[in-house]
Amino acid sequence: MTAPAGTGPRFGEEPGRSAPDGGASRGPAVAGGSAVGGLVGREEALRCEGLRKAFGGVRAVDGASFWVPAGSICALIGPNGAGKSTAVNLLSGALRADGGRAWLFGREVTGWPAHRVCGAGLVRTFQLSRELGRLTVLENLMVAPLNQLGESLFNIFFRPRAIKQEERRHLARALEVLGAFGLYEMRDSYARELSGGQKRLLELARAVMAQPRLLFLDEPMAGINPALVEQIGEHIQRLNAGGVSVLMVEHNLNVVEAICDRVVVMAEGKVLATGTMAELRAHPEVVRAYLGAAQSARAAR
Amino acid sequence: MNPYGLAVGFGLVTASILAIASVGLTLQFGVTNYVNFAYGDFMSLGAYLTFELNTAGHMTVWLAMVISAVVMGFAGVAADRWLLSPFTRRFNNLFYVLIVTFGLSLILLNLISAIWSPNFQQMPVATENPLHIGPFLLTPSQVAIFGVGVFLMFAVHLMLTRTKLGKAMRAMSDNASLAMVSGIDTRLVTSVTWWITGALSGIAGSVLAIDLGTITPAVGETFLFVIFASVILGGIGKPYGAMLGALVIGLVTEVSAVAFNSAYKLDVAFVVLVIVLLVRPQGIVASAGKA
Amino acid sequence: MQVVYYAFTLVFFFFAYSVLNWGLNVQFGEAGILNFAYIAFVAVGAYVAGALTAGPPAPGSNESYVLGAHLPFMVALICGGLAACALGLLAGLIVFRRLRSDYLAIVMISLSLVAYDFVTNYVPLFDGADGLSGVPEPFAGVFKLNANSFIFVFDAFSAVVMGAMWWAMSRVTRSPLGRTLRAVRDDQDVAKALGKNVFRFQMVAMLIGSFYAGIGGGLIIFFSGAFNTSSWTTPETFVIFAALIVGGVGNNLGAVLGSLLVPVIFVELPKFLPTIASQPGLIPEIDNMVIGALLIGVLWFRPQGVLPERKVRFDNLLAERGGCW
Numbered sequence: 001m002t003a004p005a006g007t008g009p010r011f012g013e014e015p016g017r018s019a020p021d022g023g024a025s026r027g028p029a030v031a032g033g034s035a036v037g038g039l040v041g042r043e044e045a046l047r048c049e050g051l052r053k054a055f056g057g058v059r060a061v062d063g064a065s066f067w068v069p070a071g072s073i074c075a076l077i078g079p080n081g082a083g084k085s086t087a088v089n090l091l092s093g094a095l096r097a098d099g100g101r102a103w104l105f106g107r108e109v110t111g112w113p114a115h116r117v118c119g120a121g122l123v124r125t126f127q128l129s130r131e132l133g134r135l136t137v138l139e140n141l142m143v144a145p146l147n148q149l150g151e152s153l154f155n156i157f158f159r160p161r162a163i164k165q166e167e168r169r170h171l172a173r174a175l176e177v178l179g180a181f182g183l184y185e186m187r188d189s190y191a192r193e194l195s196g197g198q199k200r201l202l203e204l205a206r207a208v209m210a211q212p213r214l215l216f217l218d219e220p221m222a223g224i225n226p227a228l229v230e231q232i233g234e235h236i237q238r239l240n241a242g243g244v245s246v247l248m249v250e251h252n253l254n255v256v257e258a259i260c261d262r263v264v265v266m267a268e269g270k271v272l273a274t275g276t277m278a279e280l281r282a283h284p285e286v287v288r289a290y291l292g293a294a295q296s297a298r299a300a301r
Numbered sequence: 302m303n304p305y306g307l308a309v310g311f312g313l314v315t316a317s318i319l320a321i322a323s324v325g326l327t328l329q330f331g332v333t334n335y336v337n338f339a340y341g342d343f344m345s346l347g348a349y350l351t352f353e354l355n356t357a358g359h360m361t362v363w364l365a366m367v368i369s370a371v372v373m374g375f376a377g378v379a380a381d382r383w384l385l386s387p388f389t390r391r392f393n394n395l396f397y398v399l400i401v402t403f404g405l406s407l408i409l410l411n412l413i414s415a416i417w418s419p420n421f422q423q424m425p426v427a428t429e430n431p432l433h434i435g436p437f438l439l440t441p442s443q444v445a446i447f448g449v450g451v452f453l454m455f456a457v458h459l460m461l462t463r464t465k466l467g468k469a470m471r472a473m474s475d476n477a478s479l480a481m482v483s484g485i486d487t488r489l490v491t492s493v494t495w496w497i498t499g500a501l502s503g504i505a506g507s508v509l510a511i512d513l514g515t516i517t518p519a520v521g522e523t524f525l526f527v528i529f530a531s532v533i534l535g536g537i538g539k540p541y542g543a544m545l546g547a548l549v550i551g552l553v554t555e556v557s558a559v560a561f562n563s564a565y566k567l568d569v570a571f572v573v574l575v576i577v578l579l580v581r582p583q584g585i586v587a588s589a590g591k592a
Numbered sequence: 593m594q595v596v597y598y599a600f601t602l603v604f605f606f607f608a609y610s611v612l613n614w615g616l617n618v619q620f621g622e623a624g625i626l627n628f629a630y631i632a633f634v635a636v637g638a639y640v641a642g643a644l645t646a647g648p649p650a651p652g653s654n655e656s657y658v659l660g661a662h663l664p665f666m667v668a669l670i671c672g673g674l675a676a677c678a679l680g681l682l683a684g685l686i687v688f689r690r691l692r693s694d695y696l697a698i699v700m701i702s703l704s705l706v707a708y709d710f711v712t713n714y715v716p717l718f719d720g721a722d723g724l725s726g727v728p729e730p731f732a733g734v735f736k737l738n739a740n741s742f743i744f745v746f747d748a749f750s751a752v753v754m755g756a757m758w759w760a761m762s763r764v765t766r767s768p769l770g771r772t773l774r775a776v777r778d779d780q781d782v783a784k785a786l787g788k789n790v791f792r793f794q795m796v797a798m799l800i801g802s803f804y805a806g807i808g809g810g811l812i813i814f815f816s817g818a819f820n821t822s823s824w825t826t827p828e829t830f831v832i833f834a835a836l837i838v839g840g841v842g843n844n845l846g847a848v849l850g851s852l853l854v855p856v857i858f859v860e861l862p863k864f865l866p867t868i869a870s871q872p873g874l875i876p877e878i879d880n881m882v883i884g885a886l887l888i889g890v891l892w893f894r895p896q897g898v899l900p901e902r903k904v905r906f907d908n909l910l911a912e913r914g915g916c917w
Binding site: 338388399401403404407412522523529565567568574 | 687693697698702705706709714834837871876877878880883884885887891
Binding site: 094113130133136139147 | 760
């Protein structure tokens with residue numbers, strides 16, 4: 001699965017996204033991240049320690065700690081109810097954690113709301129495609145860039161030319177991204193008119209448009225046909241080749257094996273083990289909790 | 302007599318009226334998951350039916366109220382069957398049915414005005430001498446209202462805990478889709494809930510008018526925000542919360558009328574509402590919020 | 593001559609309601625905020641604008657209100673808009689971020705009812721139920737106007753105001769701000785996941801809409817010379833929602849059309865019908881019922897309204913670039 005030359009979103013051409021509080025976003029992360037052991041921030045896209053979240057009496061996430069090396073594609077796997085989606089929601093800021101800490105590229109993001117975490121470089125997709133149905137496909141992408149000049153009332157009335165220039169730049173990039181994802185023909189259709197698979201691609205395209213440094217994918221392959229699975233897998237690898245770190249929650253272990261460098265296994269709200277698929281297949285607890293005997297038998301051959 | 306003692310007495314009466322109204326509103330919200338903005342006008346309609354039966358029909362006010370409640374129950378079912386449920390089934394988004402209830406409110410308010418005249422009219426409760434009951438000074442009607450309130454709260458409690466219907470309503474309130482796949486006939490439960498909410502709204506409107514002594518088409522609507530305050534205080538969708546909220550709001554408003562100018566006693570309820578929203582929007586009674 | 597007078601009165605309300613509709617459209621059509629208290633914002637604009645030009649209440653009269661001053665009416669008009677913004681800011685701080693949409697609607701409608709109740713009872717604020725009257729006629733010093741010529745002049749002025757506010761609103765809805773507001777409307781969680789500070793955007797929509805409400809209210813009080821509580825009961829909010837939905841939510845031209853279809857044809861026009869002596873309120877009551885039924889009917893049969901929200905295309909942006917596309 002090699003990336004076709006010349007097509008696809010080109011990274012590094014646009015001025016880098018700036019986080020809401022003015023920090024630079026590209027290049028080496030700010031040092032001085034975690035004081036608690038482990039790698040220094042610049043080599044980790046994400047680190048979390050001791051994440052906890054309970055709903056009523058149920059402890060969905062119960063002291064989860066893991067990290068995602070910068071530039072890698074990591075998978076988060078585990079049985080249903082292991083707390084994977086909750087962990088993703090906690091880390092992306094959609095839910096408030098009861099406890100624990102998190103760092104994004106060395107910067108502590110514990111307790112940050114979703115839009116701030118996004119500003120720090122994390123973009124997520126949703127398990128059930130959530131396209132902005134009443135906007136067109138192209139509009140969906142045009143919404144994605146952060147801190148647009150045209151979102152400020154002052155600029156609308158006093159700097160219309162600057163807004164127009166920025167819009168043209170975004171538009172050019174959006175059309176390229178649409179082309180790369182095969183959605184160019186649908187650009188003026190309402191997003192709700194797309195097929196299921198196309199909506200999945202749109203969600204990914206929109207995430208790409210937001211120029212993430214770390215991409216969270218919540219079950220990107222769930223419920224779609226094998227051809228599309230392969231296509232999305234290629235997109236992910238191309239993104240990664242362009243410098244985007246990826247963390248994906250997935251049940252489709254073939255995909256995980258094919259494209260992921262590293263796998264984190266969660267069960268019952270905690271991290272059970274980390275490593276490559278091969279290592280995990282030999283791990284007895286992982287086998288028992290999730291993989292099942294058939295998988296490990298296959299590995300033995 | 303201690304004015305605060307008197308205030309507590311009035312507070313209990315107001316709380317009774319509020320409790321009937323709030324429980325009606327919150328039960329329906331729990332099952333249907335949207336707020337009926339025409340609820341105040343349902344109350345007014347119930348009050349006017351009671352008024353009509355009492356004046357033109359020459360029944361005692363209490364019997365008129367019962368008949369009015371039954372009629373309002375069916376009115377609630379009709380509104381749901383022919384207007385509200387079709388909208389909830391057709392559109393995914395809640396806002397459509399909210400606007401429809403807003404529109405229904407406008408229609409009902411003007412219908413009542415057209416039929417019965419928009420002016421204030423006297424509720425024919427005989428001029429009664431207030432009774433001394435402990436530290437309270439209440440008319441027999443007010444005592445009766447309190448009794449009706451307690452009786453209905455107890456009845457609702459029995460229904461929710463002892464009957465299949467009550468359990469089904471609680472199940473739907475918690476998780477509608479799960480209730481549906483568990484074999485609960487959600488459409489039937491919804492209809493019955495609307496009957497109950499209609500009946501309760503009718504009774505609430507009637508006792509409100511009896512307590513105020515006058516009746517006007519907007520009587521329910523102007524009381525609506527006090528009901529909202531007590532519903533939100535208790536946690537929207539929770540009947541026991543609504544009862545508690547009604548008690549708190551009823552007492553707070555009456556006591557504030559003694560401490561401050563009584564013209565604004567209802568507005569105090571709004572202040573309580575705002576405070577609750579700022580401090581604990583899911584309400585006093587804790588659980589996974591619908592907010 | 594009377595007919596001309598009536599016609600130009602209707603024309604004024606067409607302009608004023610267009611402004612009001614645009615304000616609600618930003619809040620509800622673009623940002624998805626169920627502001628069921630909208631009319632209270634209109635009232636704030638009216639009262640403040642009126643009180644700032646009417647001067648302090650004459651001693652010995654039984655009127656009483658705050659903010660008596662003799663500001664020029666255009667300054668007062670702007671102040672009315674800003675006062676409405678202040679209310680919007682306060683309301684937004686309380687409800688946004690905490691409440692989902694129908695919860696928010698409950699609080700807003702309660703706000704409207706309480707504000708109405710409070711202003712009616714607390715007479716020192718804006719003279720209670722009697723409201724303000726005798727608001728000085730704008731342009732009185734500049735032109736010598738009688739009752740009829742005033743209407744023409746004020747209509748012309750309102751048309752200019754409406755034009756300016758149309759221009760401003762177009763810029764907003766066609767900008768990236770408008771697009772982000774629509775994204776917030778469609779799915780708040782997605783908007784947050786794309787880095788949009790939803791609270792800030794809701795607040796911006798609230799403030800813009802409140803400003804328009806205040807200006808509209810100011811125009812109304814200057815046209816009529818008076819304003820009291822009967823002008824801003826909750827059904828009035830409903831009329832504006834109806835106008836917006838019938839005309840087409842999310843479409844500025846639809847808002848204008850809605851202003852014509854609902855408030856003008858259904859509200860102001862029937863005021864000129866003869867009243868039935870035995871039941872004076874009957875015509876307005878039937879009128880209101882018809883509006884309610886009309887809205888429910890439109891929601892069922894054509895929820896997008898007469899002029900639906902326009903699909904956004906980027907063709908003009910592409911065309912100007914020239915070349916490869």
